[in-house]
Amino acid sequence: MSNVLVNEKDIVVPGETLAEGMDNLPGEGTYRQGEKILAGRLGLAHIDGRAVKLIPLSGKYNPKRGDTIICKVTDINFSGWRVDTNSAYSAMLSMKDATSDYIQKGADLTQYYSLGEYMVASIVNVTSQKLIDVTMKGPGLHKLKGGRMLEVSPYKVPRIIGKQGSMVSMIKTATNCRIIVGQNGLVWIQGEPDKELLVVRAIKKIEEDSHLSGLTENIKKFLEAESGVKLGE
Amino acid sequence: MVYKKRLDNRGFDEARKIEAKVGVIKKADGSAYFKFGNTWAYAAVYGPRNLFPRFLQDPSKGILRCNYNMMPFSSSEDRVRPGGSRRSKEISRVTAHALLPVLNLDEYPNSVVDVFIELPETEAGSRTAGINAASMALADAGLLMKDLVSSVSVGRVDDKLVVDLDYAEESYPDGPVADIPLAVMPNSGKITLLQMDGLVSKEQLKEVIKMGKKACNQIYEIQKKALKDKYPKHSAGDNNE
Numbered sequence: 001m002s003n004v005l006v007n008e009k010d011i012v013v014p015g016e017t018l019a020e021g022m023d024n025l026p027g028e029g030t031y032r033q034g035e036k037i038l039a040g041r042l043g044l045a046h047i048d049g050r051a052v053k054l055i056p057l058s059g060k061y062n063p064k065r066g067d068t069i070i071c072k073v074t075d076i077n078f079s080g081w082r083v084d085t086n087s088a089y090s091a092m093l094s095m096k097d098a099t100s101d102y103i104q105k106g107a108d109l110t111q112y113y114s115l116g117e118y119m120v121a122s123i124v125n126v127t128s129q130k131l132i133d134v135t136m137k138g139p140g141l142h143k144l145k146g147g148r149m150l151e152v153s154p155y156k157v158p159r160i161i162g163k164q165g166s167m168v169s170m171i172k173t174a175t176n177c178r179i180i181v182g183q184n185g186l187v188w189i190q191g192e193p194d195k196e197l198l199v200v201r202a203i204k205k206i207e208e209d210s211h212l213s214g215l216t217e218n219i220k221k222f223l224e225a226e227s228g229v230k231l232g233e
Numbered sequence: 234m235v236y237k238k239r240l241d242n243r244g245f246d247e248a249r250k251i252e253a254k255v256g257v258i259k260k261a262d263g264s265a266y267f268k269f270g271n272t273w274a275y276a277a278v279y280g281p282r283n284l285f286p287r288f289l290q291d292p293s294k295g296i297l298r299c300n301y302n303m304m305p306f307s308s309s310e311d312r313v314r315p316g317g318s319r320r321s322k323e324i325s326r327v328t329a330h331a332l333l334p335v336l337n338l339d340e341y342p343n344s345v346v347d348v349f350i351e352l353p354e355t356e357a358g359s360r361t362a363g364i365n366a367a368s369m370a371l372a373d374a375g376l377l378m379k380d381l382v383s384s385v386s387v388g389r390v391d392d393k394l395v396v397d398l399d400y401a402e403e404s405y406p407d408g409p410v411a412d413i414p415l416a417v418m419p420n421s422g423k424i425t426l427l428q429m430d431g432l433v434s435k436e437q438l439k440e441v442i443k444m445g446k447k448a449c450n451q452i453y454e455i456q457k458k459a460l461k462d463k464y465p466k467h468s469a470g471d472n473n474e
Binding site: 088 | 380
């Protein structure tokens with residue numbers, strides 16, 4: 001007889017028993033020990049049909065293929081650029097993925113991307129040894145000039161973006177700033193200096209209140225009060 | 234002499250007052266403090282992150298580095314000389330050994346998880362408090378873990394077996410004393426740390442382990458509560474992607 005011992009959205013700690021019996025399947029973040037399914041990390045319980053899963057609440061960014069991330073050039077070598085991904089591993093941006101221009105052998109690569117510059121890139125591949133390849137070829141991938149960078153928990157990124165980008169476009173409308181949210185938890189903001197600071201405060205507020213219900217409504221009120229812009233539906 | 238009553242009036246199987254909190258250091262990836270009476274341990278976890286020097290990297294899994302440090306003003310006696318010592322090196326090592334069995338670092342090849350345990354105030358039982366804090370901080374950092382680790386020291390004072398010795402008991406003058414710190418994975422009951430300073434009989438040691446496991450289960454409940462309290466009234470939210 002199957003027996004799930006936790007409720008949906010319960011917070012569980014590593015080693016906590018989630019379900020007993022063989023009728024359920026251990027999903028992401030869980031493991032089976034004999035007849036039991038146990039939690040393999042700190043997270044929110046999520047029951048998906050027969051599978052019991054855990055939604056992570058905290059942790060570093062884990063690079064995945066297809067993610068759009070914001071990264072920073074840390075080194076330049078013969079074949080391309082090494083970029084920091086805000087995770088435990090750095091990524092490689094090869095010359096052919098960086099630009100469609102013809103680059104002469106031995107050319108100065110800093111004219112494309114120089115040390116310390118930020119860019120929006122997409123992850124092409126991640127190997128088992130966590131070697132990462134990124135590309136600049138794709139819609140919306142470009143170098144970031146000016147603005148400011150903000151670091152948030154990668155697990156709060158979906159909250160900051162909102163349903164179909166509703167949250168971030170609301171902030172954009174209220175502050176008239178350009179905002180790019182990378183899946184790796186880096187957020188780039190560009191606009192009027194005081195508006196940039198307002199965006200920072202709004203995003204910090206989303207991060208703190210992300211677990212409370214009525215988040216969109218609260219942030220809307222906050223932005224209307226702070227920016228004086230009336231936000232429609 | 235017979236040890237009839239504990240020096241601070243606790244029950245023989247009663248630990249000192251325990252306090253625990255998670256998420257106390259903002260900049261760390263995971264953090265927690267754990268207090269046994271006047272022994273305070275703060276733990277901060279950083280990582281998984283890039284590991285240098287490169288020869289330390291392990292391509293098959295991530296590694297765990299622990300650092301145990303008593304602050305200069307932490308002792309009730311002389312000032313502790315700052316920096317590492319023979320003692321702190323040993324404790325760092327046994328702490329890493331106590332925590333490794335629950336950690337799954339296979340997903341993080343060539344990287345490192347750093348655990349820094351700082352003790353601003355100590356009065357016996359510091360390594361066990363450090364392990365408790367570190368295990369909570371590791372869970373808070375979102376690492377893959379099979380279980381938590383709970384730790385307590387059990388010992389013998391004269392003819393009695395007692396849980397969580399304080400400094401006065403550790404230096405009890407009127408009889409033999411043994412101090413046995415142990416760490417347990419509460420869900421499987423497996424022991425990850427067992428050290429001994431002093432003399433006990435085989436039967437006493439068996440009893441010590443039994444008492445330690447019981448105390449660790451109580452500590453586990455406190456650790457669990459502290460971790461869950463970091464996320465108050467976690468409701469579904471209205472915008473799940």
